[in-house]
Amino acid sequence: xxxxxxxxxxxxxxxxxxxxxxxxxxxxxxxxxxxxxxxxxxxxxxxxxxxxxxxxxxxxxxxxxxxxxxxxxxxxxxxxxxxxxxxxxxxxxxxxxxxxxxxxxxxxxxxxxxxxxxxxxxxxxxxxxxxxxxxxxxxxxxxxxxxxxxxxxxxxxxxxxxxxxxxxxxxxxxxxxxxxxxxxxxxxxxxxxxxxxxxxxxxxxxxxxxxxxxxxxxxxxxxxxxxxxxxxxxxxxxxxxxxxxxxxxxxxxxxxxxxxxxxxxxxxxxxxxxxxxxxxxxxxxxxxxxxxxxxxxxxxxxxxxxxxxxxxxxxxxxxxxxxxxxxxxxxxx
Amino acid sequence: xxxxxxxxxxxxxxxxxxxxxxxxxxxxxxxxxxxxxxxxxxxxxxxxxxxxxxxxxxxxxxxxxxxxxxxxxxxxxxxxxx
Numbered sequence: 001x002x003x004x005x006x007x008x009x010x011x012x013x014x015x016x017x018x019x020x021x022x023x024x025x026x027x028x029x030x031x032x033x034x035x036x037x038x039x040x041x042x043x044x045x046x047x048x049x050x051x052x053x054x055x056x057x058x059x060x061x062x063x064x065x066x067x068x069x070x071x072x073x074x075x076x077x078x079x080x081x082x083x084x085x086x087x088x089x090x091x092x093x094x095x096x097x098x099x100x101x102x103x104x105x106x107x108x109x110x111x112x113x114x115x116x117x118x119x120x121x122x123x124x125x126x127x128x129x130x131x132x133x134x135x136x137x138x139x140x141x142x143x144x145x146x147x148x149x150x151x152x153x154x155x156x157x158x159x160x161x162x163x164x165x166x167x168x169x170x171x172x173x174x175x176x177x178x179x180x181x182x183x184x185x186x187x188x189x190x191x192x193x194x195x196x197x198x199x200x201x202x203x204x205x206x207x208x209x210x211x212x213x214x215x216x217x218x219x220x221x222x223x224x225x226x227x228x229x230x231x232x233x234x235x236x237x238x239x240x241x242x243x244x245x246x247x248x249x250x251x252x253x254x255x256x257x258x259x260x261x262x263x264x265x266x267x268x269x270x271x272x273x274x275x276x277x278x279x280x281x282x283x284x285x286x287x288x289x290x291x292x293x294x295x296x297x298x299x300x301x302x303x304x305x306x307x308x309x310x311x312x313x314x315x316x317x318x319x320x321x322x323x324x325x326x327x328x329x330x331x332x333x
Numbered sequence: 334x335x336x337x338x339x340x341x342x343x344x345x346x347x348x349x350x351x352x353x354x355x356x357x358x359x360x361x362x363x364x365x366x367x368x369x370x371x372x373x374x375x376x377x378x379x380x381x382x383x384x385x386x387x388x389x390x391x392x393x394x395x396x397x398x399x400x401x402x403x404x405x406x407x408x409x410x411x412x413x414x415x
Contacts, residue, residue: 224394227374232382
């Protein structure tokens with residue numbers, strides 16, 4: 001008689017237990033970057049809503065930012081770091097491809113030998129990570145997970161680029177996810193559209209740079225096309241995430257979209273017909289667009305400024321280079 | 334039902350006013366979206382999406398770049414109605 005193998009199963013529900021945040025130490029106002037793009041503070045504010053962006057100095061990298069954010073999230077969660085058995089870091093900007101950011105972060109926060117891996121889903125990376133952590137825990141192969149979005153985008157920008165560089169900041173946001181007695185993370189609606197891969201991304205490869213046929217690769221985007229996709233296509237995804245969770249816009253306490261551009265956020269909220277009672281994250285105004293880090297940074301800030309939101313429902317949606325997207329409703333810790 | 338040139342112009346003017354606050358009187362066929370009306374690329378895309386819905390046409394991203402004047406947009410919409 002053959003042996004029946006054991007297949008694991010975890011708890012029925014998960015939730016976010018705590019957030020952590022780390023921003024680049026330098027606050028960079030628009031006036032400091034307008035020269036090379038022949039622009040003005042007013043032009044940037046009007047088109048993006050950005051007043052300042054936070055950028056890290058030369059001695060700070062994405063691993064440092066990720067470590068600080070993860071350590072804060074673990075500390076706030078009250079979970080001993082040795083009980084964290086999965087660390088997922090979403091990032092697109094660490095200039096060292098391997099070893100992973102996540103393995104180093106796991107070690108630095110005291111979670112060694114947690115399973116650790118990086119994921120590349122650009123500005124949807126954190127929402128992808130939340131989907132994975134939720135599944136890993138409910139599947140019984142992790143007990144507590146740390147999901148981090150960490151970027152030092154200032155290493156991959158071109159100061160003369162008028163398409164995206166002036167939007168970008170550096171930072172990391174983290175969440176500890178663990179078991180819950182009640183539903184705390186709704187179904188994730190996610191996907192990709194590689195037919196639009198050229199709309200956002202790097203303008204060259206590392207091998208082209210090595211061979212001297214291209215300058216240092218930096219980010220570019222087709223702004224208007226991305227705007228159309230990010231609002232009108234992503235609103236449909238956001239509605240699907242609400243429907244999948246059995247949640248109406250009126251039930252939400254907060255809306256935490258990827259902090260891409262205030263114009264996108266405002267138009268998105270308008271199309272979603274959110275009631276005035278829903279608090280909308282606007283971290284973009286002072287942090288800039290930090291790609292994978294933007295959702296947890298914005299959520300962390302919302303809870304600092306509006307502690308009454310704790311326990312409420314938040315809709316979060318990430319969307320970006322790939323193109324990729326992910327949305328889910330979560331209970332705020 | 335097909336819209337006439339005048340109806341498309343009036344409808345477009347309404348959408349431009351909603352998005353930018355520009356008076357509908359200022360929206361004329363010869364006006365450039367960027368140089369005369371000072372409409373930025375994000376507002377332009379919002380107007381395009383709303384025009385698609387209002388007039389039942391599809392305006393691909395690649396075509397938006399060719400719509401330099403209000404007249405270009407009116408012409409595109411009237412000639413691409415279902």
